[in-house]
Amino acid sequence: MSIGFFDRRSTVAAPNFNRFCVPPAAIAVHLxxxxxxxxxxxNIPLTRLIGxxxxxxxxxNQKQVVWIFSIAIAVLGSxxxxxxxxxxxxxxxLSMFVAAxxxxxxxxxxxxxxxxxxxxxxxxxxxxxxxxxxxxxxxxPVSTLIKWFPDRPGMATxxxxxxxxxxxLIAAPLSVMLMAHFKSVTSNGVLQAFVTMGxxxxxxxxxxxxxxxxxxxxxxxxxxVDSAKPKSLVTTAHVAVKLAWRTPQFWLLWGVLCMNVTxxxxxxxxxxxxxxxxxxxxxxxxxxxGFVGLISLFNMGGRFFWASISDYIGRRATxxxxxxLGILLYSTVPSIGYGGHIGMFVAAFCIILSMYxxxxxxxxxxxxxxxGTMEVGAIxxxxxxxxxxxxxxGPVLISNLRDYxxxxxxxxxxxxxxxxxxxxxxxxxxxxxxxxxxxxxAKYHHRSP
Amino acid sequence: MKxxxxxxxxxxxxxxxxxxxxxxxxxxxxxx
Numbered sequence: 001m002s003i004g005f006f007d008r009r010s011t012v013a014a015p016n017f018n019r020f021c022v023p024p025a026a027i028a029v030h031l032x033x034x035x036x037x038x039x040x041x042x043n044i045p046l047t048r049l050i051g052x053x054x055x056x057x058x059x060x061n062q063k064q065v066v067w068i069f070s071i072a073i074a075v076l077g078s079x080x081x082x083x084x085x086x087x088x089x090x091x092x093x094l095s096m097f098v099a100a101x102x103x104x105x106x107x108x109x110x111x112x113x114x115x116x117x118x119x120x121x122x123x124x125x126x127x128x129x130x131x132x133x134x135x136x137x138x139x140x141p142v143s144t145l146i147k148w149f150p151d152r153p154g155m156a157t158x159x160x161x162x163x164x165x166x167x168x169l170i171a172a173p174l175s176v177m178l179m180a181h182f183k184s185v186t187s188n189g190v191l192q193a194f195v196t197m198g199x200x201x202x203x204x205x206x207x208x209x210x211x212x213x214x215x216x217x218x219x220x221x222x223x224x225v226d227s228a229k230p231k232s233l234v235t236t237a238h239v240a241v242k243l244a245w246r247t248p249q250f251w252l253l254w255g256v257l258c259m260n261v262t263x264x265x266x267x268x269x270x271x272x273x274x275x276x277x278x279x280x281x282x283x284x285x286x287x288x289x290g291f292v293g294l295i296s297l298f299n300m301g302g303r304f305f306w307a308s309i310s311d312y313i314g315r316r317a318t319x320x321x322x323x324x325l326g327i328l329l330y331s332t333v334p335s336i337g338y339g340g341h342i343g344m345f346v347a348a349f350c351i352i353l354s355m356y357x358x359x360x361x362x363x364x365x366x367x368x369x370x371x372g373t374m375e376v377g378a379i380x381x382x383x384x385x386x387x388x389x390x391x392x393x394g395p396v397l398i399s400n401l402r403d404y405x406x407x408x409x410x411x412x413x414x415x416x417x418x419x420x421x422x423x424x425x426x427x428x429x430x431x432x433x434x435x436x437x438x439x440x441x442a443k444y445h446h447r448s449p
Numbered sequence: 450m451k452x453x454x455x456x457x458x459x460x461x462x463x464x465x466x467x468x469x470x471x472x473x474x475x476x477x478x479x480x481x
Contacts, residue, residue, distance in 0.1 A: 024457035031461060163461070169468030211457055283479075290479030293472040300469075346479065 008091030013213035019148045019221070023156060025211035026141030027163035029096050032201040033103055033137040034167015036076075036130075037296075039069045041175040045190040046122075049114060052188050060119055068110075068122050070392070075131025077388030080139050084381025085241055087136060092144045092212045099137030100205035106130020107198030114191040137205070138164065138384070142364045143377030147215050150373075151224050154315070154365040158307025161361040165300030171197075231369075233316055233437060237445040238372030244379045249370050249440050252433045256319055257363055258386035258393075259430030263326060263423045264299075264356025266394035267349065270402070271295060277412040278337045278345070291346060298350040299357040306358025307365065315366035316437055322355040323431035330424045334417040360387075370439070374446060397422065 004010065013019075046065045050056040087095040106129040113121025141160050149156035178196055182189035226236075244250050267274070272288040283291070310318040329348045336344045363383065368376045398419050405415040 018451075018454050021454050021457055024461045027461040027465075031464065163465075166465045166468055169472045170464050171468075173468070173471040207457075207460055287479045287481070290476045293475040294479060297469065297472055297476065 006090075006094040006097060008093070008214065011091055011093045011212060011214050012216055013219075017213055019215070021211060022141075022145060022148050022213060023159045025092075025096075025208040025213075026145055026160035027166075028208040028211070029099065029137050029141060029205050030160050030163030031167045031170060032205045033099070033134050034164040035171035035197070035201065036069070036072055036134055037165075037168030038171035038175060039072070039126075041172050042190060042193075045179060045188050046114075048188055049117060049190065058117075064119060068127050071123055071127030072106075072131040072134060073391045074388050075128050076134040076138065077385045077391075079132040079135030080381035080384040081135075082381075083132075083136050084139060084378030085375070087140055087381065088143060088241075088375050088378045091214060092140050093209055095136050095140040096205060096209045096212060099133045099140055100202050100209065101133070102129050103133030103137060103205065104198040104202035106133055107194050107201070111191055111194040111198070114194060135381070135384070139377050139381045141208070141212065142380050143373065143375075144212065144214055146364065146368050146373055146376055147219075149221075150226070151221055152308070152311050153368050154307040154310040154362060155304075157364040158304045158361040161307070161364075162300055162303040162357075164360075165296070165303050165357050169296060169300065231314065233314070233439060234369045235372055235439060235445075237440075237442070238374035239370075239379075239440055239444050240446050241375040241378040241382065243444045243446075244371050244375070244440075245382055247440050247444055249437060250379070250383070252437055253363070253366060253370070254383055254386045255433035256366075256430050257359060257383060258390045259426045259433070260319070260322055260326075260356065260359035261387055261390035262394040262397070262426050263330070263430075264353060264359070264394070265390055266398035266419070266423070267352065268295070268299070268356070269395040270398055271349070274416055275345070278416060279340065279342055280413055282340075282342065291349075294346065295349055295353040298354040302354025302357035303361035305354065307361035310362045310365060315362060315369055316434060318358070318362050319366075319434045320431070322359055323427045323434065326352060326355055326427045327424045327431070330420045330427065333420050334414075337413065337416070370437070372446075 043062060043065050046068075047055050047059055047062055050059045055061070083095075106126045109125025109129055110122045111125075113119065113125055142157055145156040145160055146153045175193060175197070178193035179189035182192035182196075239247070271292050272285070275283050275291050276285065276288050306318055306322075313321075329352055333345065333348055336348060364376065364380050367379050367383065371379050398416075401419040401422060402415045405418055406412060
């Protein structure tokens with residue numbers, strides 16, 4: 001019986017295969033789906049589909065349009081949780097292909113929605129269908145990378161997840177260029193940009209589909225022997241996903257990720273107005289855009305840097321650094337703001353955002369340490385629901401606290417101080433969750449039949 | 450195998466480098 005191209009068995013690597021061919025396959029998928037972080041570049045053009053240069057009667061408003069992104073992020077987390085076991089079963093090639101179909105299909109359905117001026121098609125297309133592509137694509141290479149790099153799991157998954165951060169850096173200027181290229185007297189170019197991006201991202205993700213390989217069973221890097229010295233949180237056993245989520249360790253790590261992401265995502269959402277309001281008259285809108293760009297770079301770089309560091313100092317120690325350094329930085333930011341030290345303010349947020357990215361990139365290796373490699377991709381998928389919660393919690397918290405402060409007479413420049421202290425509290429909860437981590441009870445370990 | 454490895458890294462490296470360059474260009478406005 002012949003084995004199909006998408007069958008897991010046809011992706012088993014040949015003996016002379018170079019394992020460093022796998023990270024680019026994973027990065028290709030993550031660079032594509034990372035576009036979601038740059039979706040805001042379409043927000044204003046989508047509110048001017050009729051009026052073109054300015055909003056006209058019948059055009060959608062900002063509040064309606066921002067829901068497209070929110071739905072996509074919520075579906076990302078839920079689809080990663082829902083399809084995690086399927087991804088583990090069918091392997092990376094088929095799951096990457098399905099992710100490409102969903103993500104590119106999301107753009108195409110949304111483009112039809114723009115053509116018909118039907119907002120629900122954008123919610124269903126980019127939000128739901130594209131969101132499924134995001135979730136499946138995000139977890140599809142994780143388990144494979146961990147199996148290829150048992151000696152450096154943090155570095156390997158850090159590279160892929162760095163690609164997700166890098167995707168926004170590519171998509172933001174690409175979207176602007178495409179809309180400018182397709183702009184005409186009858187269109188602001190957003191429809192054509194959607195179709196083009198859907199096609200480009202489909203082809204780009206197919207590179208990952210063709211290039212990805214899984215290691216043969218029991219494969220190990222040449223000359224590598226697992227450390228004989230046992231590490232407190234690193235297990236040699238395996239836990240199935242259906243049991244993993246019933247362990248306290250799963251929920252402690254859920255809390256670790258949720259708190260770390262909430263603290264960072266809230267800042268990302270308001271970075272531009274925040275720096276302009278804290279340093280009124282000294283930071284222009286253009287400079288604030290530069291600040292957003294700079295922290296995005298640190299968000300991306302931190303993913304590779306911190307995940308790689310975690311291979312040496314351990315996962316728990318890495319998150320301890322995130323939480324303790326985060327608390328220190330968040331608690332000093334108000335004083336830095338009052339003192340008018342822009343350079344220190346920018347530096348503090350660059351470090352904070354590097355740890356935000358680092359939190360995403362280090363979690364797959366942490367899960368591998370605690371639950372083993374057997375179904376780590378599926379467990380990772382379920383843990384990503386913490387991201388969905390944080391994606392709502394962070395921005396809502398930071399903007400509501402700011403509004404509350406201003407309503408109660410605080411000047412705009414000082415309206416973020418309480419928010420920073422609340423973020424410290426959230427990081428403290430994350431710190432306590434991380435501190436409570438212990439090895440999984442042996443009763444949850446998988447036993448071969 | 451080495452050619453395939455180099456090609457794959459170029460395919461992901463070049464767009465990423467372009468994105469980083471464009472973002473750095475934008476970030477420079479903060480210091481102007």
